Amino acid sequence: MSDFVRIERDGDIGLICLTKPPVNALGVALRSATYDAVQTLLADDSVTAIVLYGEGRFFSAGADIKDFGRASETPTLPDLLKALNDSPKPTVAAMHGVAFGGALELALSCHLRVGIHGLQVGLPEVKLGLLPGAGGSQRLPRLTGMASAIEVICSGRNIADDEALRLGIIARLADGPAREAGISAARDIAAGALSATPTDGLNVAHDEQALAAARQKYSGKLNAPLKAIDAIEAAALPIDEGLPIERALFMELMESDERAGLVHSFFAERATAKIPEAKAEKRAIERIGVVGGGTMGVGIATAALLAGLPVTLIETAEMRIDAARANVEKNLAGAVKRGKLTKATHSVAVANLTASADIGALAKADLVIEAIFEDMEAKAGLFSDLDRICRPGAILATNTSYLDVDAIAATTARPADVIGMHFFSPAHIMRLLEVVVASKTAPEVTATAFDFARKLRKIPVRAGVCDGFIGNRILTRYRKQCEYLVLDGAGFDQVDRALETFGFAMGPFAVGDLAGLDIAKATRDRKAATRPPEERYSRVADLICDQGWHGRKTNIGYYLYEGGKKTGPNPGAEDIVAAERKALGITPKDFTDEDVVARVLTAMIQEAAMILEEGIALRPVDIDAVQLFGYGFPRHRGGPMHMADQIGLSEVIARIETYAAEDAYFWSVPPLLRQMQSAGQSFAALNDKGIST
Numbered sequence: 001m002s003d004f005v006r007i008e009r010d011g012d013i014g015l016i017c018l019t020k021p022p023v024n025a026l027g028v029a030l031r032s033a034t035y036d037a038v039q040t041l042l043a044d045d046s047v048t049a050i051v052l053y054g055e056g057r058f059f060s061a062g063a064d065i066k067d068f069g070r071a072s073e074t075p076t077l078p079d080l081l082k083a084l085n086d087s088p089k090p091t092v093a094a095m096h097g098v099a100f101g102g103a104l105e106l107a108l109s110c111h112l113r114v115g116i117h118g119l120q121v122g123l124p125e126v127k128l129g130l131l132p133g134a135g136g137s138q139r140l141p142r143l144t145g146m147a148s149a150i151e152v153i154c155s156g157r158n159i160a161d162d163e164a165l166r167l168g169i170i171a172r173l174a175d176g177p178a179r180e181a182g183i184s185a186a187r188d189i190a191a192g193a194l195s196a197t198p199t200d201g202l203n204v205a206h207d208e209q210a211l212a213a214a215r216q217k218y219s220g221k222l223n224a225p226l227k228a229i230d231a232i233e234a235a236a237l238p239i240d241e242g243l244p245i246e247r248a249l250f251m252e253l254m255e256s257d258e259r260a261g262l263v264h265s266f267f268a269e270r271a272t273a274k275i276p277e278a279k280a281e282k283r284a285i286e287r288i289g290v291v292g293g294g295t296m297g298v299g300i301a302t303a304a305l306l307a308g309l310p311v312t313l314i315e316t317a318e319m320r321i322d323a324a325r326a327n328v329e330k331n332l333a334g335a336v337k338r339g340k341l342t343k344a345t346h347s348v349a350v351a352n353l354t355a356s357a358d359i360g361a362l363a364k365a366d367l368v369i370e371a372i373f374e375d376m377e378a379k380a381g382l383f384s385d386l387d388r389i390c391r392p393g394a395i396l397a398t399n400t401s402y403l404d405v406d407a408i409a410a411t412t413a414r415p416a417d418v419i420g421m422h423f424f425s426p427a428h429i430m431r432l433l434e435v436v437v438a439s440k441t442a443p444e445v446t447a448t449a450f451d452f453a454r455k456l457r458k459i460p461v462r463a464g465v466c467d468g469f470i471g472n473r474i475l476t477r478y479r480k481q482c483e484y485l486v487l488d489g490a491g492f493d494q495v496d497r498a499l500e501t502f503g504f505a506m507g508p509f510a511v512g513d514l515a516g517l518d519i520a521k522a523t524r525d526r527k528a529a530t531r532p533p534e535e536r537y538s539r540v541a542d543l544i545c546d547q548g549w550h551g552r553k554t555n556i557g558y559y560l561y562e563g564g565k566k567t568g569p570n571p572g573a574e575d576i577v578a579a580e581r582k583a584l585g586i587t588p589k590d591f592t593d594e595d596v597v598a599r600v601l602t603a604m605i606q607e608a609a610m611i612l613e614e615g616i617a618l619r620p621v622d623i624d625a626v627q628l629f630g631y632g633f634p635r636h637r638g639g640p641m642h643m644a645d646q647i648g649l650s651e652v653i654a655r656i657e658t659y660a661a662e663d664a665y666f667w668s669v670p671p672l673l674r675q676m677q678s679a680g681q682s683f684a685a686l687n688d689k690g691i692s693t
């Protein structure tokens with residue numbers, strides 16, 4: 001018996017219960033204990049069948065992702081699975097909750113699978129840059145056929161209980177505890193009511209059409225789905241030939257940067273919740289107030305309603321109340337379409353919304369989130385009103401994206417209750433939430449904000465107060481670098497293309513056209529007086545905007561548009577760039593796409609290192625999470641800090657020094673990078689050290 005499995009008996013049925021919290025991950029300890037338990041039950045003549053089930057919330061989350069990149073230890077998962085498939089006694093997997101990846105593969109190697117209602121199964125390995133590496137690509141097609149297996153494995157999606165039954169992944173759906181369902185299935189096998197079939201003995205036909213269509217669909221994107229298709233194709237071979245092909249492809253992917261980036265992103269999504277204030281007592285948040293009926297306020301109100309919370313939305317301009325309510329209702333209707341709300345929960349959400357012009361309606365709110373326009377005076381006035389109106393203990397949050405949260409807090413007599421909650425548009429969809437902790441914010445207020453974010457299914461990242469916090473600070477430097485590249489010789493379409501090939505959904509100039517060039521110009525005009533005179537400034541965007549070319553909404557900006565579709569670069573914009581280079585005496589240089597990416601990424605890393613050094617972010621992984629979940633940084637790249645480790649700090653420093661010869665104001669090596677270089681440290685090591693404050 002081990003700490004990780006329990007062997008049990010029910011008459012002549014032997015049971016193996018997986019008991020490794022929190023998720024029964026199949027690391028070497030659990031694999032080894034399960035393997036030994038299988039051997040024990042096989043050797044016991046009084047046992048006629050073996051049932052596997054899991055203790056806790058699920059059957060199992062699959063292989064232990066923390067082991068990836070380390071040498072594999074025996075017994076490997078394939079060793080364990082072979083023992084189950086080859087068992088002379090019927091083997092049954094009884095699954096509840098989830099069975100993902102290696103866990104489903106374990107079940108596929110049993111002779112029969114039963115599911116408990118609510119079960120979700122899947123082979124999500126491609127989302128981690130892998131393919132199922134323990135027989136999933138060979139055994140799933142044997143049960144479902146090649147076409148379905150391709151779709152399931154290449155999408156990595158979750159499969160609900162009824163679909164799992166329909167696809168033949170499970171033989172039966174049952175109610176009640178998995179243990180009992182497993183026993184009853186084993187008894188039915190003995191009685192001949194269910195058949196126990198070793199999956200390896202089944203055959204699957206080669207499906208050329210499905211394979212070709214999938215190869216076309218996934219070409220030019222990530223590597224893992226394409227390799228998965230190769231592995232699935234091998235399922236038409238005898239299993240002893242297919243399994244080694246799968247294993248070789250799996251090991252190849254295990255070594256890839258794509259896998260490292262995606263696994264880093266998986267953990268980044270979860271790491272940000274670990275904050276110094278995590279253990280502080282949380283305040284109850286039952287009633288939410290949102291001030292401002294514009295896009296942000298409407299999105300934030302929608303996000304809270306989707307989480308089942310009652311919301312009072314204040315729009316002081318009375319004539320805009322109806323529009324604000326209608327926009328929230330539109331978002332909620334969209335959520336029904338996307339399957340996020342049922343008819344019943346939709347009705348509750350609609351009933352939970354109160355829209356009012358009277359700010360006094362916030363007297364009972366537990367948390368008020370301000371989402372009015374970015375003007376310090378207006379926010380100061382609002383916060384002193386909220387301070388007067390809201391009950392003691394209510395948390396007052398600002399959704400500002402740049403302004404000083406300390407200064408906002410100082411306009412109230414309760415700065416300890418004031419915090420920044422920077423949502424990203426559309427706020428009911430985007431997962432990132434920067435939680436900006438001001439100097440006087442109480443720990444329980446921070447802990448409560450994180451708790452609230454999780455309720456909203458957001459990814460909260462703790463940030464300190466500075467202009468632009470983590471995300472917009474990096475964005476500002478990213479954009480400037482892109483503008484400088486264009487002045488110095490790159491085409492704006494080249495910069496966009498290079499960054500899109502790198503993995504961003506849209507390059508910065510295409511984004512500018514989408515967001516409206518006039519809006520960005522208004523922000524630049526507002527900040528013009530405070531711009532440091534030493535800073536290089538590209539006038540290109542201003543000059544384009546001065547033509548009345550505002551981007552998509554005018555069908556002309558950096559690009560030309562027809563019927564909402566981009567038709568090509570705007571030659572007028574190219575002329576403006578050429579004229580500006582001439583006026584500044586710049587001889588255009590040739591940049592390769594690799595140069596473009598290197599410069600932009602290095603600019604981001606430089607700013608990120610300064611953010612870390614100033615303690616604005618807790619850890620490198622928090623910065624990666626901001627970029628991944630709020631700014632479209634490609635998930636398979638893992639984020640700028642992860643990439644800095646991959647590039648190597650010496651190379652990053654060398655790049656900054658080279659670029660600094662051209663512009664020493666923009667480029668300078670942050671002292672933290674030098675310290676890390678001399679200590680031989682990596683950003684990953686800083687993450688492992690834990691919280692740096």
Ligand code: 3H9
Nearest residue numbers: 025061062063064065066077100101102124132133134270
């Ligand atoms: C695979 O199986 C490869 C095989 O084909 C081949 C092998 C040869 N490993 O998400 P949560 C941690 S690839 C290690 O917050 P939830 C997670 O980091 C694997 N750790 O809870 C967190 O830790 P912490 C295929 C894992 O209830 C804690 O558990 N499987 C793993 O919201 C709680 O997780 C997958 O891709 C793991 N496999 O969701 C499944 N899973 O508390 C990935 C979780 O320290 N996992 N942790 O931050 C999930 O989808 C969700 O975690 C799950 C639970 C639905 C299971």
